[in-house]
Amino acid sequence: MADQEEEQDNTGDQNHKPKDPPQVLVLKPPPVLSVIGEESFLSNKYQFLKAWESPLPLHQFLTAHAGSIQAILCSGAAPVTDDLLQLLPSVRLVVTASAGTNHIDLEACHRRGISVTNAGNVFSDDGADAAVGLLIDVLRKITASDRYVRQGLWVSEGDYPLGSKLRGKRVGIVGLGGIGLEIAKRLEALGCNVLYTSRKKKTFLSYPFYSDVCQLAAHSDALIICCALTDQTRHMIDKDVFFSTGEGRCNR
Template identity: 45%
Template sequence: MSAAGGKPHVLLLRPVDAAFAAALRDRYRVLDLYAPGQTLPVLAFVAAAAAVPEPPRATVIWAGVRVDASFLDAAPSLRCVVSTAAGLDHIDLAECARRGVAVANSGEVYSTDVADHAVGLLLDVLRRVSASEQYVRRGSWPAQGDYPLGSKLGGKRVGIIGLGNIGSRIAKRLQAFGCIIHYNSRKPKDSVSYKYFPNAHDLAAESDVLVVACALNKATQHIVNKDVLEALGKDGVVVNIGRGANIDEEELVIALREGKIAGAGLDVFEHEPKVPAELFSMDNVVLSPHVAVFTEESRSDLCLHTIGNLEAFFSGQPLLTPVHADSLVQ
């Protein structure tokens, strides 16, 4: 971790592809947690980085790194945290603010891709795309005849929990399909004409589909619980592209198993990468491994966006996408 050249140190605490790594190294002296041969755990690596001459004032992290008091104690030189995630539940924003550490996230880099993925999951669940594809692959079509009918998307009442950057894009896409949009957020939004519901239970009771697109915080952990699922009802579908813990996963499994809801499309899980085994055998459930954000285009955009935030910080300019404590609520 020795210093070299006139470039500032940047602490890199997430795996990146070769192009991303090269772009960072063109501009900074990168201290890479994932460098070949590096075996230190995160906090030990951060502490070692803090001991180099001209220690790093900025770090690039992902959702797999928790930035809290212990982390900041290990790196007292840090004044900027750039997260490549959109969610902020892995960062103690209040503690960062107390210590004068600026925080930026990925902003809207992923928003379009996540919205597309949410619609894809919903279409898959309703039209049973994945399940019918497996029916064909198993050779069941000639033997058992036509596959059972799916359900139409157009006309569905879709309740969106969290009408932020992603939730708004989901709403616009589903409106184009002829869906009726309702939503729940911290407060009503004057910019939209969708019907507002002050809580998730009432939203679910008036919806055929519930889409979870909110941030994860104390107020939204298990915002979709047993009561909400029961309010959604036996013909209802849940889609989650927020955070796994936005849904009480144990109650979701029970609701699916007992037919209390009709199906689910899930990109996130409460204890990733562990997924409840019961879901694997349910053909009314579509699963993806937390990939809604990932496309080739978003990876390229993320690199440019991350470097833009770093360059703004080192030049004393405002961050491109600064976040603060109330950013956790939508």
């Protein structure tokens, strides 16, 4: 009797088919894959569907896998639009390999009950390093003077005009989130005076706060934009902000 039960159990195991892992659509390879390698993303818990490797036109490729794609891994080079989501009724998650989400139709995702997640603060240090490096470049005219020398103008035109030091500059930060805070730390260490505007005042910080970006610009020598690109922030830096920077006045 026990042998018969064991035989039945073995037969059941043989007839059981392992469930296919959920499929993740990747329209184009995110830049992060070229840096850390695709093996970092590999897992037996899911399967990548690489649209760029398929010989099929994109619409046919998506139609063929529409019922099995449950998640999308995207980047700025491959936006997730309402039209795309209409072709993929089984999608329940959109993951972006960046901190920003402006390439994702968030309203369309919300309407369909699709969760959206981003890289969070993973790239905050890198973004802050790049921003401060660019500010130093602009003030010290590093790349501009490099072009001047490479074009042979040092010989014909004389010395390139001197740049400006960073210490003592009033630097306004627009958006004091994860990246903005890291920039502020670096600027403070370099002897700058940090000012900021954000959705709300950070009570744990002593930096001067301005509720209006134009007022911030009027009291700053330079601005660093760290806010997310949304319908509310698009075109926020306009001519009024530009012409008021460092001049102590605002036309708004």
